[in-house]
Amino acid sequence: MNYTYEQVLSLATDAGNAKKVATKTLWSNHGADAQCVWGECKGSGQKPYYTAIDLNGPAFKCSCPSRQFPCKHSIGLFLLYVSEKTHFTNQEPPNWVLEWILKRHQNAAQKKEKEISPEQKAKNDADKVKRQEKRIQTMQSGLNDLEVWIQDIVRQGLGNLRTDDLAYWDEQSRRMTDAQLKGISNLLREVQDMLPQENWMELVLERLAEINLLIQVFKTRSKLPPDLEKDLMNWIGVNTKKEDIIDQAGLKDTWSVLSVTETEEDLFTTRKTWLWGQQSQRFALILDFYRDEPPNLLVAGISMKAEMVFYPSAFPLRALIKDIPANHEPIIAPLAFDSFVEFLDQYASDHQKIPFHWTYPCIIHRVSPAEYNGYFCLLDHLNHQIELNRSYTKKWKILAISGGHPFTIFGDWKNYRLEPLALFVQDQYYDL
Amino acid sequence: MMRDKILKIAVLGTEKSFFTEEDQETLKQWQIPENASPEQIFLQSALIYSKMQQAGFLPQKLDAQILPATPESRPAIGAKSMFHLGLMLGGTHHQVLPEFIELVDVYQKRVDFQFLPNLLDWGVAKTDIQTSLSRILGQRGKWLSRLNDQWEYLYEVLEPSQVDWEMSSFKERKPYLRSLRITDPPQATELLEKTWDQEETNHKVGFLKIFAENLSLADEPFLEKLRTERRKEVRALVFQLLAKIPQSRYNHQLRQYLDKHIDIQSNLIKNAIDIKFPHEFDREQKDLGVVEKSIIAKGGQKANWLAQIIVKVHPDFWLDKFQKKPDEIVNLIQKSEWNELLIGTISQAAVFHGDQLWLSAFFDQTHNKHNLNLPELIQALEETYLNRLVEKEIKQGVEALYHNKTLFLLLEYSQTKLSDPNTRHIIKLYQELVRKENRKGSYYQWQTKNLLKKLGLRINPDLLPEIREGWTENLENGDHWFADITEFLRLLEFRKEVKDALKND
Numbered sequence: 038m039n040y041t042y043e044q045v046l047s048l049a050t051d052a053g054n055a056k057k058v059a060t061k062t063l064w065s066n067h068g069a070d071a072q073c074v075w076g077e078c079k080g081s082g083q084k085p086y087y088t089a090i091d092l093n094g095p096a097f098k099c100s101c102p103s104r105q106f107p108c109k110h111s112i113g114l115f116l117l118y119v120s121e122k123t124h125f126t127n128q129e130p131p132n133w134v135l136e137w138i139l140k141r142h143q144n145a146a147q148k149k150e151k152e153i154s155p156e157q158k159a160k161n162d163a164d165k166v167k168r169q170e171k172r173i174q175t176m177q178s179g180l181n182d183l184e185v186w187i188q189d190i191v192r193q194g195l196g197n198l199r200t201d202d203l204a205y206w207d208e209q210s211r212r213m214t215d216a217q218l219k220g221i222s223n224l225l226r227e228v229q230d231m232l233p234q235e236n237w238m239e240l241v242l243e244r245l246a247e248i249n250l251l252i253q254v255f256k257t258r259s260k261l262p263p264d265l266e267k268d269l270m271n272w273i274g275v276n277t278k279k280e281d282i283i284d285q286a287g288l289k290d291t292w293s294v295l296s297v298t299e300t301e302e303d304l305f306t307t308r309k310t311w312l313w314g315q316q317s318q319r320f321a322l323i324l325d326f327y328r329d330e331p332p333n334l335l336v337a338g339i340s341m342k343a344e345m346v347f348y349p350s351a352f353p354l355r356a357l358i359k360d361i362p363a364n365h366e367p368i369i370a371p372l373a374f375d376s377f378v379e380f381l382d383q384y385a386s387d388h389q390k391i392p393f394h395w396t397y398p399c400i401i402h403r404v405s406p407a408e409y410n411g412y413f414c415l416l417d418h419l420n421h422q423i424e425l426n427r428s429y430t431k432k433w434k435i436l437a438i439s440g441g442h443p444f445t446i447f448g449d450w451k452n453y454r455l456e457p458l459a460l461f462v463q464d465q466y467y468d469l
Numbered sequence: 470m471m472r473d474k475i476l477k478i479a480v481l482g483t484e485k486s487f488f489t490e491e492d493q494e495t496l497k498q499w500q501i502p503e504n505a506s507p508e509q510i511f512l513q514s515a516l517i518y519s520k521m522q523q524a525g526f527l528p529q530k531l532d533a534q535i536l537p538a539t540p541e542s543r544p545a546i547g548a549k550s551m552f553h554l555g556l557m558l559g560g561t562h563h564q565v566l567p568e569f570i571e572l573v574d575v576y577q578k579r580v581d582f583q584f585l586p587n588l589l590d591w592g593v594a595k596t597d598i599q600t601s602l603s604r605i606l607g608q609r610g611k612w613l614s615r616l617n618d619q620w621e622y623l624y625e626v627l628e629p630s631q632v633d634w635e636m637s638s639f640k641e642r643k644p645y646l647r648s649l650r651i652t653d654p655p656q657a658t659e660l661l662e663k664t665w666d667q668e669e670t671n672h673k674v675g676f677l678k679i680f681a682e683n684l685s686l687a688d689e690p691f692l693e694k695l696r697t698e699r700r701k702e703v704r705a706l707v708f709q710l711l712a713k714i715p716q717s718r719y720n721h722q723l724r725q726y727l728d729k730h731i732d733i734q735s736n737l738i739k740n741a742i743d744i745k746f747p748h749e750f751d752r753e754q755k756d757l758g759v760v761e762k763s764i765i766a767k768g769g770q771k772a773n774w775l776a777q778i779i780v781k782v783h784p785d786f787w788l789d790k791f792q793k794k795p796d797e798i799v800n801l802i803q804k805s806e807w808n809e810l811l812i813g814t815i816s817q818a819a820v821f822h823g824d825q826l827w828l829s830a831f832f833d834q835t836h837n838k839h840n841l842n843l844p845e846l847i848q849a850l851e852e853t854y855l856n857r858l859v860e861k862e863i864k865q866g867v868e869a870l871y872h873n874k875t876l877f878l879l880l881e882y883s884q885t886k887l888s889d890p891n892t893r894h895i896i897k898l899y900q901e902l903v904r905k906e907n908r909k910g911s912y913y914q915w916q917t918k919n920l921l922k923k924l925g926l927r928i929n930p931d932l933l934p935e936i937r938e939g940w941t942e943n944l945e946n947g948d949h950w951f952a953d954i955t956e957f958l959r960l961l962e963f964r965k966e967v968k969d970a971l972k973n974d
Contacts, residue, residue: 042552056559062959120552188508194482239519244477246516249509377528385524392520407533414533419526433586436616440582440609441537453526467583 040095040119040365043468044336048095049112050105058113063126068127069112072363074118075134078110083359084401088114089134091141093363095334098137104466119165172217176273179216180252183209187245187252191302195241200232213274220274224248234427240452247393267349268391277348287344287359290314292321293368295398295447296458296468297337304328310335311398311447311458312345312356313371320398321345321356333358337459337468339365352390354398370461373402373445377417384450399450403443415446415455431469435460438467471495472890475515483507498893513806543579544606547974551581553967560956562963564926566591566600567608570605572971576924579607581889589620599623634660639672647679654683658691670700677706684710689717701760711824712781722757723782731776733790742805746771765817767809767840779814784827795830803835812840818851829854832875833861847882848885856888863894867901872916880920884927892928893935900939903950918953925960933965 049055058078063292065085067076072092077085080099086101088110099109107115118125130138186209188200201203206228213222224244251273258266267277295311308331310323325332341362347353374380380401387394403418413432415423423446425432435457438444445461459466471492478486487507488496496503499517501510508831546554550573557566573580578915580588585606592602603611614623624640631647649657661676668676680688688710695707696719711719732743747754748771750761759777766776784795791798812835818828822841828850831856835841850858862869869876880887880895887895899921906914928936940954 041556046555053560056556056561059556060959060963062955062962101943120549186664187512188506189481191511192482192484194480194485196480197482238476238479242475242515243519246512246519249512251518253509381526381528385526388520388524405534405537407531407535409533410530414531416531416534420530420532420534422531422533423528433613433617434583436535437582437585437609437613440612441535453523466604 040115040336041338042116042119044338045112045115045119047336047468048107048334049109050107051109052112054109055112055116058109059116059120060113060123061117064114064117066127066131067117067125068129069118069122069125070128070130073130073134073138074114074125075130076114076117078114086110087133089137090115090118091138093360096141104329107334139152163181172275175217176275177255179213179218180221180255180273182216183213183218183221183248184252187249190245197239198241200237203229203232206232218274219247220272221251222274224367242342250392262351264349264351265391268351271348271350272393280347282348283357283359285346287346287356288314288317288319288321289342290317290319290320290342291366291369292343292345292358293340293342293371294335294337295368295371297335298458306331308333309396311449313398313400314345315340315369315371318372320354321347322354322398323357324355333361335361338466340368341365350391352387352394354396368466370445370464370466371400371447373400373447375402376419377401377404377421377423378419380450395451397450398447399455400445400447404446406432406439406441407445415457418443426451426454429456431457434467434469438462470699471518475511475518479513479515479687483511487511501769502934521579535616539608541579541607543577543607546573546578546582546971549970550578550967550974553963553970554580554584558584558591562960565960565964565967567595568926568964569967569971570598570601572968573605574601576971578971578974579605579610582609583619585610585613589617589623593622596622610808635664639669639675643675643679644972645663646676647682650679650682652689654685658688662691665695670703673698673700673703677703677710680710681713684713686714686716689714693718696756696758704758708781715783719757720782723778724786726753726757726778727775727782727786731790742802742807742811744775744807744810745813747774750774766813772810776810776814779811780817780821783822784819784824786817794939795827796834799830799834809840813842816841816846820845823849825851825854829858831880832858838878843878844882847879848884850885852885852888855883855885856891858889859891859895863898864889866900867905870895870898870902870917870920871914877920880924887924887928889929889932892932893922898937903940903954906949921953921957922960925957926964929960930961930965930968933961936961 044051046055061081064076066375067074069075073089074092075087075089075274078088080086080101086099088097088099088101088108090097090111095115097107097109099110101108101110103109131281198331206225210222210225213219213225225246228241228244231237231244234240237428251269254261254269255273258269271277272415291404292312292314295313297308297310299306299308301307305326305328307321308325308327310325310333312321312323314321323333323335333359341364343362344359345356346359348355348357374383380399384394384397384399387397401417401423404423405418407414407422409422412424412427413429417423438460439462442462446455447459447461448455448457457469459469472615474488474492478488488510488538490938496510496514499514501513501517505513507752539720554569557563557569588602588606592599595602599622599723600865606614606623611623614620621640624644632641634642634645637645646657646661650662665673680692692707692711692714695703698704698707711717712723714720730745730747732745734741734743750759751817754774755761757778758781759774761770761774763777764770764773765780768776788795789797791801799812799815802808802815805811812831815827816831816835819831828846831841832846832850846854859876859879862874862879865874865876868874871877899917902914902917940958
């Protein structure tokens with residue numbers, strides 16, 4: 038698989054500087070084979086920086102002191118490689134590259150082989166139960182306080198709330214974090230984005246009603262089917278750990294990477310990767326939260342044979358990938374709904390499985406750009422309007438690529454509006 | 470109905486408002502527990518209502534499609550050129566972008582669609598490149614520009630379609646007038662005359678600027694009528710246009726005025742220049758477009774009244790006056806007591822009329838260049854004249870590259886291409902300078918180093934193989950010149966790659 042220039046650029050934390058390093062004259066002793074790319078980059082010091090890329094991942098190594106990952110040298114070398122492969126004639130990796138690759142493979146193997154004794158496992162399980170009981174107590178106490186807080190708001194009326202008092206919501210959000218209810222905390226924090234909107238009262242009421250449902254159901258959670266109970270715990274902030282599901286058999290398929298987006302919040306970056314299985318015709322969402330180094334560096338616009346393990350849920354969507362293969366193929370456009378109404382029917386039907394769809398994949402065929410009341414929107418072939426997020430900024434890119442002709446849109450459906458993430462024009466993929 | 474009730478309770482609170490008896494049936498259907506607290510009943514009802522809305526959401530039907538773009542006639546640039554364009558738009562070697570655009574146009578190609586928004590944004594402030602840009606953006610770019618007011622500038626350079634002159638906007642009429650000005654100048658004048666009195670001042674200025682193209686004696690009658698225009702910015706432009714028509718009545722009046730006030734008395738030994746400054750600001754000066762308070766030259770107010778006339782008259786006027794060649798006249802003027810006034814104003818006239826002989830004479834003969842507006846003068850020099858001056862200055866040796874030396878100034882301010890022979894000589898001078906000044910700790914010419922960056926954009930990149938030779942002997946990372954030479958060669962290399970990629974696509 039050949040990575041494209043844009044795909045590599047999407048991995049960069051500092052694209053501007055990375056592009057500057059993607060210049061032939063800066064690199065020496067560079068080369069590439071089927072698995073890796075390497076080179077020495079002239080820096081400000083006497084010694085060059087040693088940079089290598091494992092295409093199986095991809096993964097990066099660089100001797101520069103940068104705290105950014107991947108650093109500008111890694112992305113610069115990668116950009117140079119994808120744009121001028123003929124320049125990488127040397128096919129014999131130097132020792133420092135071979136050692137690094139070998140170490141990576143050994144580490145991966147060790148991770149798999151790591152096993153613990155039965156006694157240790159029993160002790161660990163007992164400790165885990167104790168910790169869980171304690172956590173449930175803390176959470177229940179937090180939810181009790183929150184229930185009173187919401188009831189007070191509803192009793193006195195939302196008309197008494199000040200839309201400019203963000204601290205009011207922020208403080209309650211922090212309290213929920215302290216009560217180990219990170220999911221609820223996030224739901225409250227999102228209210229801050231609703232307050233400036235015209236229909237803020239409806240949005241805030243809906244959000245308070247949703248949180249209230251979570252509080253009520255938590256009290257009787259043992260009556261829920263197991264998968265739905267997992268959903269509940271996930272929504273309030275008790276996440277299933279990767280280690281608990283990684284060894285389960287996954288869904289083997291050819292997965293198309295439809296989009297990769299990153300958002301930064303406090304000290305963490307959230308990386309959201311949407312995939313679609315060509316045989317299973319299922320969507321999968323990989324969510325990664327990281328501080329320094331992203332756990333996966335999948336790029337949008339490729340497809341690959343891989344095994345995906347879904348987190349337990351009544352509507353399984355979130356997943357993790359077992360191994361990222363080195364061999365990639367060109368992306369294939371997923372099967373799309375033929376009209377907006379068809380998509381909405383499916384969306385309504387999925388509400389029977391779980392009550393909340395905080396994020397929901399939407400792919401519709403034959404849509405065209407349109408403008409209504411000064412706002413950019415999309416129309417399906419039956420002229421049904423698909424509203425976009427008002428803050429959406431990639432309108433001009435969609436217009437430029439489509440030229441006003443029909444295309445297939447993929448995005449995230451939320452609050453009656455679409456956040457476009459990628460589009461296909463005559464099977465050609467474009468990341469947005 | 471239920472929506473309004475829920476919203477009313479939400480605003481006022483359950484203390485002051487609640488569901489009534491008639492809502493009980495709906496709440497029962499929604500399976501809301503009757504014995505729950507009012508807050509619970511309300512919150513659960515609000516949630517069920519919102520979920521029903523989401524699940525039963527019906528989209529609006531609209532007829533608001535944007536008409537699609539027409540097919541392209543030019544092929545798109547290849548993958549390698551796309552890579553180069555991506556680099557430049559990202560900030561790497563961005564100064565090469567104008568050259569890239571010109572080359573894409575030369576090779577009759579267009580850019581890929583995904584780059585259009587960035588290029589259209591970039592072009593907003595680049596008026597000199599907008600015509601080439603409009604051609605390489607293809608039909609898609611033109612289509613896109615009509616959807617965004619910020620990209621309106623492209624209208625002006627698009628191929629215009631015929632417009633209803635009296636009904637259309639300024640934005641639509643301007644490109645039409647420009648095209649008529651080339652194909653049918655009398656028709657352009659006739660149309661503009663028809664609506665002239667109703668036009669706003671800034672529109673008048675915009676239209677008149679178009680008249681600078683294809684200017685001829687046939688435009689005189691229309692322009693003559695505008696000499697008494699109310700707004701001074703319109704009048705100033707009218708006088709400039711009339712001054713550029715050699716046989717115009719206005720030009721004749723200007724010369725007559727100068728004849729009256731400036732006298733050259735020749736004898737066998739020297740020429741003496743006698744200037745009679747006007748005593749007061751009078752009607753004649755006003756009719757000639759002189760502005761009473763304007764200061765454009767050194768000297769007092771009276772000198773400035775005269776200066777405003779000198780800068781509009783073609784310098785050839787002085788050939789008749791002195792009966793000598795331009796270089797001899799410049800030489801004489803700078804020895805005269807009116808040196809400051811005349812050098813400054815006649816050189817401005819040479820720039821205004823773009824006369825290369827006079828420009829070269831000023832640059833070549835004026836020893837004290839303080840009176841000259843050097844950047845303006847050098848920028849007005851055409852490629853052949855500039856290279857001729859450069860060729861002469863190169864002979865001064867390596868010191869010609871030092872700050873404020875003539876060669877340095879020519880290279881610093883000019884934007885035209887350097888000839889290949891001149892390039893080879895200048896590179897040799899630089900290499901000599903590097904050998905001389907690369908000893909660490911010694912004084913070095915930082916302005917000359919900066920100049921190297923500019924030269925990287927103006928010399929033929931095909932000379933790269935020979936230019937690359939002879940620099941780096943004994944030159945190491947950390948030496949004074951190392952980074953600058955590396956940057957210079959990298960820029961040239963990039964320009965060569967850009968050119969070759971577009972050629973071989």
